[in-house]
Amino acid sequence: MGVLSPDAFEQRLRAIGAARYHDRHPFHRALHDGKLNRLQVQAWALNRYYYQASIPRKDATLLARLPTAELRREWRRRLEDHDGSEPGTGGIARWLKLTDGLGLSRRYVESLRGLLPTTQFAVDAYVHFVGERSILEAIASSLTELFSPSIISERVSGMLRHYDFISEETLAYFKPRLTQAPRDSDFALTYVKEHARTAGEQDAAAAALEFKCAVLWSQLDALQHAYVEGHPPPGVFLGADTAEAFA
């Protein structure tokens, strides 16, 4: 593809989200439509914990590589959003309220025992990608967040409507994301539009976004295969009993 104007390039990035973002995955559709049982929702929250817990590792990796105070200041805020500024605050702590509400022991969730192998591979691949690729590609890989506010709104209203074991309090993780995600993705989009100037840079940034969509998609594929189609790999979470046996 030849070089595009910044606005046409933005359209190219948005088309990637429209085609590949995980809102199109059957597991998410089932989650939001109330088609999953409690064990399947628990498995989703347990596995997704590893993604949440690894986001600050990935942001710290990128932060260490950013060349200016201005960029680091911007990126530093993401670490605070996830890790909080003191114990019990921030996104990871709020995610644990969800796993608490679903009846999973914290020790079990934090131990990462019972995680699907694919969750680990996909999430670790994201952290490595951000450490190894250009800063442009690393920032572009965060752009899935352009598409998250609509899936989050749909998730919160769908899950509250359909599952009696889910409450507004247990879904508290998502509310701040509705303002944090647009703020973060606006910054990242402006950066990527400004810095992807050649056709090669635009291709690399687009490929980074495709890679990240695959990171999200493959996690849901693994959940679908294990918990909907009934082929759990050995050693994974199989209900609160597994978790209790551990605790």
Ligand SMILES: O=C(O)c1cc(C(=O)O)c2c(n1)C(=O)C(=O)c1cc(C(=O)O)[nH]c1-2
């Ligand atoms: O609920 C979701 O569907 C969803 C998606 C994404 C995303 O698109 O990567 C993120 C989040 N949530 C999220 O909560 C979050 O903190 C987050 C950070 C990032 C990132 O790549 O830096 N993506 C996401």
